[in-house]
Amino acid sequence: MSIQSNSNNAKGKKTIQINSPLKVVSNVRGDEIKNIIICLHGFGDNAANFASLANEINIQNVLWLFPQGPKNYPMGFDGAQWFPLFSDPTEERRNSEELVLQLLNEAIEVCKLDYSKVFLLGFSQGAALAIYSGLKLKEKLAGILALSGFIFQAHTIKNAYAGKVIDTPMLVLHGNQDQVIFPATYYDMLDSLKDLGVKRLRNKIYSNMGHTISSEEIKDITKFIEENR
Template sequence: MSISPNGARMSSQNNVKWVGSKNNMNLNSPLKLIAQTKGNNIKNIIISLHGFGDNAANFSSLANEINIDDVLWLFPQGPKNYPMGIEGAQWFPLFSDPKEERRVSEDCILQIMYNAAEQCKLETKKIFLLGFSQGAAMAVHCGLKSKEKLAGILSLSGFMIQPHVIKSSYSGDPIDTPLFVAHGNQDQVIFPATYFDMLDSLKDMGAKKMRSKMYSMGHNISQEEIRDITKFIEEYR
């Protein structure tokens, strides 16, 4: 059992919904989670975090767009409902103090990551953290703040949370985890200037392996971007 952010007790196992054939692993999750395996031999885990107001079920269609075998896809859902959306969720509020709920989300994401690694008998360096928009902010925050060597962190149309906190945790050590940072030059939700600020911050922190690209699009994921995501994952898996 675990405690949800609103204090209610919930069964971790009952939170996991398998798409397709169910794997025998005993996945536990403090959040609603959609899991999907591709291939017969899991070599990597891709934890994918949806954007503000979206949900795990909708974002899980990404697994069908990225053609990579021998992968366990995990799509957690933000712990708090987004009251203005239909079945929408959020990782932290945008219109009130986010610190406590952001910490809850961070703890839940890392718990999912470590549990999945244990169940698949994989090291964390075989795990990708991917996110879109607010989910990208959480992927970068969790992946870098934890200081675990991951297979890669992918930020799609995102932004950075408290870069000074991440920078201070490294104390001059380089960031070994490969990074993929993508954004749309017509994004009216998270302005393109945020993308350039993020690149400057990551370079200043000592990111050694960083790939970045600006796409001709708005606040969405394009087919060109899908192809680049696939190449990045295949290169660093």
């Protein structure tokens, strides 16, 4: 399918057409595209709902892309997933990784940017996929942002880098009251990322925050993107 993004700037509407087999909600902010931010929703969410995040983060000259997981959420209406949590996820994880990287590569070609201008952001299950896809790519990205997430197949990433340092900046954020992805997972993930060789790692755990995105977190996300764009 193709998607079109319309800028609401005063100079008129700007249309970007990107091919993807995924359903994608998109948003162009500003008069030109200097960065691409690809945002992966959590288990059971959908692209349209997660796309509200773009309204919370005041950054100009950005193409926001919110792809939707390829499989329906098994326990609710109008939700999606990137891979199953109650059965073997291997094949569907691989498929989702390929679809996300296909979208990323198509976007940078259309926008005439390079990998260093792309951010991958994910929440919960989407955070796990953002980490895996972004690091497996073995290209320096503008940044990977993992919100309330986890890491899987760390040994596969480690083997891919074979001891080389990972230059992509990373931001790992979590709530200390998260009852979906427990805070212990956050600390284990930090150890794993350091062991993988991530040298530019910023992290924070928020007091009295559950499995959600807070206003304080939005400020830290905005700051990270502005500093690394």
